[in-house]
Amino acid sequence: MTSARHHGDDAVALDETTPGRRLSSDERRRQILVAAMAVFGTRGYEGATTDEVARAAGVSQPYVVRLFGSKENLFLAALDDALSRLLAAFRAALRADDPEGDRAKGLTPQKAAGKRIGHAYVDLIEVRGLHQTLAHAYLLGSTPVIGAAARRGFAQVWRFFRDEVGLDADEARAFMAEGMLISTMIGLRIVDDYGSDPQITELFRSCFPTELPHVLGVLPRGGDRW
Incomplete structure:
Protein backbone atom coordinates (compact mmCIF):
# COMPACT_ATOMS: atom_id res chain seq x y z
CA MET A 1 0.00 0.00 0.00
CA THR A 2 1.32 3.44 -0.86
CA SER A 3 0.53 6.22 1.61
CA ALA A 4 1.52 9.80 2.31
CA ARG A 5 4.11 10.53 4.97
CA HIS A 6 5.42 13.94 5.95
CA HIS A 7 9.13 14.75 5.96
CA GLY A 8 9.01 18.13 7.64
CA ASP A 9 6.30 19.73 5.56
CA ASP A 10 6.96 17.68 2.41
CA ALA A 11 4.27 15.12 1.53
CA VAL A 12 6.02 12.11 0.04
CA ALA A 13 4.43 8.89 -1.25
CA LEU A 14 6.19 5.84 0.12
CA ASP A 15 5.71 2.10 -0.07
CA GLU A 16 5.10 0.80 3.45
CA THR A 17 4.08 -2.80 2.82
CA THR A 18 7.55 -3.99 1.87
CA PRO A 19 10.28 -1.86 3.47
CA GLY A 20 13.10 -1.26 1.03
CA ARG A 21 11.05 -2.45 -1.96
CA ARG A 22 12.04 -0.74 -5.18
CA LEU A 23 9.11 1.21 -6.60
CA SER A 24 8.08 0.68 -10.21
CA SER A 25 8.31 3.54 -12.70
CA ASP A 26 4.52 3.96 -12.52
CA GLU A 27 4.69 4.20 -8.74
CA ARG A 28 7.54 6.69 -8.98
CA ARG A 29 5.54 8.70 -11.49
CA MET A 37 0.81 19.20 -7.13
CA ALA A 38 2.00 20.28 -3.70
CA VAL A 39 4.89 22.33 -5.10
CA PHE A 40 3.07 23.87 -8.08
CA GLY A 41 0.08 24.58 -5.85
CA THR A 42 2.26 26.62 -3.52
CA ARG A 43 4.86 28.14 -5.83
CA GLY A 44 2.88 28.46 -9.06
CA TYR A 45 4.27 27.47 -12.43
CA GLU A 46 6.90 30.18 -12.67
CA GLY A 47 8.07 29.86 -9.06
CA ALA A 48 8.38 26.07 -8.93
CA THR A 49 11.39 24.11 -10.16
CA THR A 50 11.86 20.49 -11.12
CA ASP A 51 14.59 20.34 -8.47
CA GLU A 52 12.12 21.37 -5.78
CA VAL A 53 9.60 18.78 -6.98
CA ALA A 54 12.33 16.13 -6.95
CA ARG A 55 13.29 16.98 -3.36
CA ALA A 56 9.63 16.88 -2.27
CA ALA A 57 9.24 13.47 -3.94
CA GLY A 58 12.49 12.07 -2.59
CA VAL A 59 14.00 11.41 -6.02
CA SER A 60 16.75 13.02 -8.08
CA GLN A 61 16.09 15.96 -10.39
CA PRO A 62 17.49 14.10 -13.44
CA TYR A 63 14.98 11.31 -12.75
CA VAL A 64 12.10 13.81 -12.85
CA VAL A 65 13.38 15.18 -16.16
CA ARG A 66 13.84 11.67 -17.53
CA LEU A 67 10.21 10.80 -16.73
CA PHE A 68 8.57 14.08 -17.78
CA GLY A 69 11.05 15.82 -20.06
CA SER A 70 10.48 19.42 -18.94
CA LYS A 71 8.83 21.54 -16.26
CA GLU A 72 6.03 22.34 -18.71
CA ASN A 73 5.32 18.66 -19.29
CA LEU A 74 5.40 18.03 -15.54
CA PHE A 75 2.92 20.84 -14.92
CA LEU A 76 0.64 19.52 -17.67
CA ALA A 77 0.74 16.06 -16.10
CA ALA A 78 -0.05 17.52 -12.67
CA LEU A 79 -2.90 19.55 -14.17
CA ASP A 80 -4.30 16.49 -15.91
CA ASP A 81 -4.04 14.49 -12.69
CA ALA A 82 -5.79 17.23 -10.71
CA LEU A 83 -8.63 17.43 -13.24
CA SER A 84 -8.97 13.64 -13.36
CA ARG A 85 -9.16 13.41 -9.57
CA LEU A 86 -11.65 16.27 -9.43
CA LEU A 87 -14.02 14.83 -12.02
CA ALA A 88 -13.68 11.29 -10.63
CA ALA A 89 -14.68 12.56 -7.18
CA PHE A 90 -17.58 14.52 -8.67
CA ARG A 91 -18.83 11.51 -10.65
CA ALA A 92 -18.56 9.23 -7.62
CA ALA A 93 -20.63 11.73 -5.64
CA LEU A 94 -23.17 11.93 -8.46
CA ARG A 95 -23.56 8.14 -8.51
CA ALA A 96 -24.04 7.94 -4.73
CA ASP A 97 -27.68 8.94 -4.93
CA ASP A 98 -30.26 8.27 -2.21
CA PRO A 99 -33.61 9.17 -3.79
CA GLU A 100 -35.73 8.26 -0.78
CA GLY A 101 -33.48 10.07 1.68
CA ASP A 102 -33.28 13.10 -0.59
CA ARG A 103 -37.07 13.27 -0.95
CA ALA A 104 -37.44 13.03 2.82
CA LYS A 105 -35.18 16.08 3.13
CA GLY A 106 -37.17 17.93 0.47
CA LEU A 107 -34.26 17.96 -1.98
CA THR A 108 -34.63 17.75 -5.74
CA PRO A 109 -32.23 15.31 -7.46
CA GLN A 110 -30.14 18.22 -8.77
CA HIS A 131 -7.16 23.10 -5.96
CA GLN A 132 -4.27 25.51 -6.29
CA THR A 133 -2.67 23.71 -9.23
CA LEU A 134 -5.99 24.15 -11.04
CA ALA A 135 -6.19 27.79 -9.97
CA HIS A 136 -2.64 28.50 -11.18
CA ALA A 137 -3.41 26.84 -14.52
CA TYR A 138 -6.43 29.10 -14.97
CA LEU A 139 -4.11 32.12 -14.73
CA LEU A 140 -1.89 30.86 -17.56
CA GLY A 141 -4.26 31.44 -20.44
CA SER A 142 -1.66 33.41 -22.38
CA THR A 143 0.77 30.48 -22.53
CA PRO A 144 0.22 28.47 -25.72
CA VAL A 145 0.28 24.90 -24.39
CA ILE A 146 -0.73 25.22 -20.74
CA GLY A 147 -3.37 27.84 -21.55
CA ALA A 148 -5.02 25.55 -24.08
CA ALA A 149 -5.00 22.62 -21.62
CA ALA A 150 -6.41 24.79 -18.84
CA ARG A 151 -9.24 26.03 -21.05
CA ARG A 152 -10.13 22.47 -22.05
CA GLY A 153 -10.18 21.42 -18.41
CA PHE A 154 -12.29 24.38 -17.35
CA ALA A 155 -14.79 23.61 -20.11
CA GLN A 156 -14.87 19.95 -19.01
CA VAL A 157 -15.93 20.98 -15.51
CA TRP A 158 -18.61 23.28 -16.93
CA ARG A 159 -19.95 20.52 -19.17
CA PHE A 160 -20.02 18.13 -16.22
CA PHE A 161 -22.38 20.43 -14.31
CA ARG A 162 -24.53 21.18 -17.33
CA ASP A 163 -24.68 17.78 -19.05
CA GLU A 164 -24.10 15.20 -16.31
CA VAL A 165 -25.60 16.88 -13.24
CA GLY A 166 -28.32 18.64 -15.22
CA LEU A 167 -27.87 22.09 -13.67
CA ASP A 168 -29.07 25.11 -15.60
CA ALA A 169 -26.52 27.75 -16.59
CA ASP A 170 -27.13 29.95 -13.54
CA GLU A 171 -26.83 27.01 -11.14
CA ALA A 172 -23.64 25.80 -12.82
CA ARG A 173 -22.19 29.31 -12.68
CA ALA A 174 -23.01 29.66 -8.98
CA PHE A 175 -21.45 26.28 -8.19
CA MET A 176 -18.23 27.07 -10.05
CA ALA A 177 -18.08 30.54 -8.50
CA GLU A 178 -18.27 29.06 -5.00
CA GLY A 179 -15.55 26.59 -5.94
CA MET A 180 -13.33 29.47 -7.05
CA LEU A 181 -14.01 31.23 -3.73
CA ILE A 182 -12.90 28.17 -1.81
CA SER A 183 -9.76 27.87 -3.99
CA THR A 184 -8.96 31.51 -3.26
CA MET A 185 -9.34 30.91 0.48
CA ILE A 186 -6.97 27.93 0.26
CA GLY A 187 -4.38 29.92 -1.70
CA LEU A 188 -4.54 32.85 0.72
CA ARG A 189 -4.02 30.45 3.64
CA ILE A 190 -6.60 32.61 5.27
CA VAL A 191 -7.37 29.84 7.73
CA ASP A 192 -4.68 31.45 9.91
CA ASP A 193 -7.14 34.27 10.61
CA TYR A 194 -10.01 32.00 11.59
CA GLY A 195 -11.11 32.76 15.14
CA SER A 196 -9.21 36.05 15.35
CA ASP A 197 -10.88 37.98 12.50
CA PRO A 198 -14.69 38.08 12.81
CA GLN A 199 -15.21 38.55 9.06
CA ILE A 200 -13.00 35.61 8.13
CA THR A 201 -14.61 33.47 10.81
CA GLU A 202 -18.03 34.32 9.39
CA LEU A 203 -16.82 33.48 5.87
CA PHE A 204 -15.57 30.06 6.92
CA ARG A 205 -18.77 29.25 8.76
CA SER A 206 -20.79 30.26 5.72
CA CYS A 207 -18.70 28.22 3.27
CA PHE A 208 -18.35 25.10 5.42
CA PRO A 209 -21.49 24.84 7.58
CA THR A 210 -21.21 21.08 8.17
CA GLU A 211 -17.51 20.33 7.55
CA LEU A 212 -15.79 23.16 9.38
CA PRO A 213 -13.82 21.12 11.97
CA HIS A 214 -12.49 18.81 9.24
CA VAL A 215 -11.63 21.72 6.93
CA LEU A 216 -9.81 23.60 9.67
CA GLY A 217 -7.70 20.51 10.27
CA VAL A 218 -6.59 19.93 6.68
CA LEU A 219 -6.20 23.40 5.16
CA PRO A 220 -2.59 24.50 4.54
CA ARG A 221 -1.42 27.21 6.89
CA GLY A 222 0.94 30.11 6.42
CA GLY A 223 3.84 28.32 8.02
CA ASP A 224 3.47 25.14 5.95
CA ARG A 225 6.04 24.69 3.21
CA TRP A 226 3.45 23.24 0.83
Whole structure:
Protein backbone atom coordinates (compact mmCIF):
# COMPACT_ATOMS: atom_id res chain seq x y z
CA MET A 1 0.00 0.00 0.00
CA THR A 2 1.32 3.44 -0.86
CA SER A 3 0.53 6.22 1.61
CA ALA A 4 1.52 9.80 2.31
CA ARG A 5 4.11 10.53 4.97
CA HIS A 6 5.42 13.94 5.95
CA HIS A 7 9.13 14.75 5.96
CA GLY A 8 9.01 18.13 7.64
CA ASP A 9 6.30 19.73 5.56
CA ASP A 10 6.96 17.68 2.41
CA ALA A 11 4.27 15.12 1.53
CA VAL A 12 6.02 12.11 0.04
CA ALA A 13 4.43 8.89 -1.25
CA LEU A 14 6.19 5.84 0.12
CA ASP A 15 5.71 2.10 -0.07
CA GLU A 16 5.10 0.80 3.45
CA THR A 17 4.08 -2.80 2.82
CA THR A 18 7.55 -3.99 1.87
CA PRO A 19 10.28 -1.86 3.47
CA GLY A 20 13.10 -1.26 1.03
CA ARG A 21 11.05 -2.45 -1.96
CA ARG A 22 12.04 -0.74 -5.18
CA LEU A 23 9.11 1.21 -6.60
CA SER A 24 8.08 0.68 -10.21
CA SER A 25 8.31 3.54 -12.70
CA ASP A 26 4.52 3.96 -12.52
CA GLU A 27 4.69 4.20 -8.74
CA ARG A 28 7.54 6.69 -8.98
CA ARG A 29 5.54 8.70 -11.49
CA ARG A 30 2.62 8.80 -9.07
CA GLN A 31 4.96 9.81 -6.25
CA ILE A 32 6.34 12.67 -8.34
CA LEU A 33 2.86 13.88 -9.33
CA VAL A 34 1.80 14.00 -5.68
CA ALA A 35 4.85 16.16 -4.95
CA ALA A 36 4.36 18.25 -8.11
CA MET A 37 0.81 19.20 -7.13
CA ALA A 38 2.00 20.28 -3.70
CA VAL A 39 4.89 22.33 -5.10
CA PHE A 40 3.07 23.87 -8.08
CA GLY A 41 0.08 24.58 -5.85
CA THR A 42 2.26 26.62 -3.52
CA ARG A 43 4.86 28.14 -5.83
CA GLY A 44 2.88 28.46 -9.06
CA TYR A 45 4.27 27.47 -12.43
CA GLU A 46 6.90 30.18 -12.67
CA GLY A 47 8.07 29.86 -9.06
CA ALA A 48 8.38 26.07 -8.93
CA THR A 49 11.39 24.11 -10.16
CA THR A 50 11.86 20.49 -11.12
CA ASP A 51 14.59 20.34 -8.47
CA GLU A 52 12.12 21.37 -5.78
CA VAL A 53 9.60 18.78 -6.98
CA ALA A 54 12.33 16.13 -6.95
CA ARG A 55 13.29 16.98 -3.36
CA ALA A 56 9.63 16.88 -2.27
CA ALA A 57 9.24 13.47 -3.94
CA GLY A 58 12.49 12.07 -2.59
CA VAL A 59 14.00 11.41 -6.02
CA SER A 60 16.75 13.02 -8.08
CA GLN A 61 16.09 15.96 -10.39
CA PRO A 62 17.49 14.10 -13.44
CA TYR A 63 14.98 11.31 -12.75
CA VAL A 64 12.10 13.81 -12.85
CA VAL A 65 13.38 15.18 -16.16
CA ARG A 66 13.84 11.67 -17.53
CA LEU A 67 10.21 10.80 -16.73
CA PHE A 68 8.57 14.08 -17.78
CA GLY A 69 11.05 15.82 -20.06
CA SER A 70 10.48 19.42 -18.94
CA LYS A 71 8.83 21.54 -16.26
CA GLU A 72 6.03 22.34 -18.71
CA ASN A 73 5.32 18.66 -19.29
CA LEU A 74 5.40 18.03 -15.54
CA PHE A 75 2.92 20.84 -14.92
CA LEU A 76 0.64 19.52 -17.67
CA ALA A 77 0.74 16.06 -16.10
CA ALA A 78 -0.05 17.52 -12.67
CA LEU A 79 -2.90 19.55 -14.17
CA ASP A 80 -4.30 16.49 -15.91
CA ASP A 81 -4.04 14.49 -12.69
CA ALA A 82 -5.79 17.23 -10.71
CA LEU A 83 -8.63 17.43 -13.24
CA SER A 84 -8.97 13.64 -13.36
CA ARG A 85 -9.16 13.41 -9.57
CA LEU A 86 -11.65 16.27 -9.43
CA LEU A 87 -14.02 14.83 -12.02
CA ALA A 88 -13.68 11.29 -10.63
CA ALA A 89 -14.68 12.56 -7.18
CA PHE A 90 -17.58 14.52 -8.67
CA ARG A 91 -18.83 11.51 -10.65
CA ALA A 92 -18.56 9.23 -7.62
CA ALA A 93 -20.63 11.73 -5.64
CA LEU A 94 -23.17 11.93 -8.46
CA ARG A 95 -23.56 8.14 -8.51
CA ALA A 96 -24.04 7.94 -4.73
CA ASP A 97 -27.68 8.94 -4.93
CA ASP A 98 -30.26 8.27 -2.21
CA PRO A 99 -33.61 9.17 -3.79
CA GLU A 100 -35.73 8.26 -0.78
CA GLY A 101 -33.48 10.07 1.68
CA ASP A 102 -33.28 13.10 -0.59
CA ARG A 103 -37.07 13.27 -0.95
CA ALA A 104 -37.44 13.03 2.82
CA LYS A 105 -35.18 16.08 3.13
CA GLY A 106 -37.17 17.93 0.47
CA LEU A 107 -34.26 17.96 -1.98
CA THR A 108 -34.63 17.75 -5.74
CA PRO A 109 -32.23 15.31 -7.46
CA GLN A 110 -30.14 18.22 -8.77
CA LYS A 111 -29.88 19.92 -5.37
CA ALA A 112 -29.03 16.65 -3.64
CA ALA A 113 -26.35 15.93 -6.23
CA GLY A 114 -25.01 19.45 -5.83
CA LYS A 115 -24.63 18.96 -2.08
CA ARG A 116 -22.77 15.68 -2.50
CA ILE A 117 -20.49 17.17 -5.15
CA GLY A 118 -19.83 20.16 -2.91
CA HIS A 119 -18.74 17.82 -0.11
CA ALA A 120 -16.49 15.96 -2.58
CA TYR A 121 -14.87 19.24 -3.62
CA VAL A 122 -14.15 20.12 -0.01
CA ASP A 123 -12.81 16.63 0.73
CA LEU A 124 -10.23 17.10 -2.04
CA ILE A 125 -8.53 19.74 0.12
CA GLU A 126 -6.73 16.74 1.60
CA VAL A 127 -4.89 16.34 -1.72
CA ARG A 128 -2.32 19.04 -1.05
CA GLY A 129 -2.07 21.51 -3.91
CA LEU A 130 -4.87 20.08 -6.09
CA HIS A 131 -7.16 23.10 -5.96
CA GLN A 132 -4.27 25.51 -6.29
CA THR A 133 -2.67 23.71 -9.23
CA LEU A 134 -5.99 24.15 -11.04
CA ALA A 135 -6.19 27.79 -9.97
CA HIS A 136 -2.64 28.50 -11.18
CA ALA A 137 -3.41 26.84 -14.52
CA TYR A 138 -6.43 29.10 -14.97
CA LEU A 139 -4.11 32.12 -14.73
CA LEU A 140 -1.89 30.86 -17.56
CA GLY A 141 -4.26 31.44 -20.44
CA SER A 142 -1.66 33.41 -22.38
CA THR A 143 0.77 30.48 -22.53
CA PRO A 144 0.22 28.47 -25.72
CA VAL A 145 0.28 24.90 -24.39
CA ILE A 146 -0.73 25.22 -20.74
CA GLY A 147 -3.37 27.84 -21.55
CA ALA A 148 -5.02 25.55 -24.08
CA ALA A 149 -5.00 22.62 -21.62
CA ALA A 150 -6.41 24.79 -18.84
CA ARG A 151 -9.24 26.03 -21.05
CA ARG A 152 -10.13 22.47 -22.05
CA GLY A 153 -10.18 21.42 -18.41
CA PHE A 154 -12.29 24.38 -17.35
CA ALA A 155 -14.79 23.61 -20.11
CA GLN A 156 -14.87 19.95 -19.01
CA VAL A 157 -15.93 20.98 -15.51
CA TRP A 158 -18.61 23.28 -16.93
CA ARG A 159 -19.95 20.52 -19.17
CA PHE A 160 -20.02 18.13 -16.22
CA PHE A 161 -22.38 20.43 -14.31
CA ARG A 162 -24.53 21.18 -17.33
CA ASP A 163 -24.68 17.78 -19.05
CA GLU A 164 -24.10 15.20 -16.31
CA VAL A 165 -25.60 16.88 -13.24
CA GLY A 166 -28.32 18.64 -15.22
CA LEU A 167 -27.87 22.09 -13.67
CA ASP A 168 -29.07 25.11 -15.60
CA ALA A 169 -26.52 27.75 -16.59
CA ASP A 170 -27.13 29.95 -13.54
CA GLU A 171 -26.83 27.01 -11.14
CA ALA A 172 -23.64 25.80 -12.82
CA ARG A 173 -22.19 29.31 -12.68
CA ALA A 174 -23.01 29.66 -8.98
CA PHE A 175 -21.45 26.28 -8.19
CA MET A 176 -18.23 27.07 -10.05
CA ALA A 177 -18.08 30.54 -8.50
CA GLU A 178 -18.27 29.06 -5.00
CA GLY A 179 -15.55 26.59 -5.94
CA MET A 180 -13.33 29.47 -7.05
CA LEU A 181 -14.01 31.23 -3.73
CA ILE A 182 -12.90 28.17 -1.81
CA SER A 183 -9.76 27.87 -3.99
CA THR A 184 -8.96 31.51 -3.26
CA MET A 185 -9.34 30.91 0.48
CA ILE A 186 -6.97 27.93 0.26
CA GLY A 187 -4.38 29.92 -1.70
CA LEU A 188 -4.54 32.85 0.72
CA ARG A 189 -4.02 30.45 3.64
CA ILE A 190 -6.60 32.61 5.27
CA VAL A 191 -7.37 29.84 7.73
CA ASP A 192 -4.68 31.45 9.91
CA ASP A 193 -7.14 34.27 10.61
CA TYR A 194 -10.01 32.00 11.59
CA GLY A 195 -11.11 32.76 15.14
CA SER A 196 -9.21 36.05 15.35
CA ASP A 197 -10.88 37.98 12.50
CA PRO A 198 -14.69 38.08 12.81
CA GLN A 199 -15.21 38.55 9.06
CA ILE A 200 -13.00 35.61 8.13
CA THR A 201 -14.61 33.47 10.81
CA GLU A 202 -18.03 34.32 9.39
CA LEU A 203 -16.82 33.48 5.87
CA PHE A 204 -15.57 30.06 6.92
CA ARG A 205 -18.77 29.25 8.76
CA SER A 206 -20.79 30.26 5.72
CA CYS A 207 -18.70 28.22 3.27
CA PHE A 208 -18.35 25.10 5.42
CA PRO A 209 -21.49 24.84 7.58
CA THR A 210 -21.21 21.08 8.17
CA GLU A 211 -17.51 20.33 7.55
CA LEU A 212 -15.79 23.16 9.38
CA PRO A 213 -13.82 21.12 11.97
CA HIS A 214 -12.49 18.81 9.24
CA VAL A 215 -11.63 21.72 6.93
CA LEU A 216 -9.81 23.60 9.67
CA GLY A 217 -7.70 20.51 10.27
CA VAL A 218 -6.59 19.93 6.68
CA LEU A 219 -6.20 23.40 5.16
CA PRO A 220 -2.59 24.50 4.54
CA ARG A 221 -1.42 27.21 6.89
CA GLY A 222 0.94 30.11 6.42
CA GLY A 223 3.84 28.32 8.02
CA ASP A 224 3.47 25.14 5.95
CA ARG A 225 6.04 24.69 3.21
CA TRP A 226 3.45 23.24 0.83
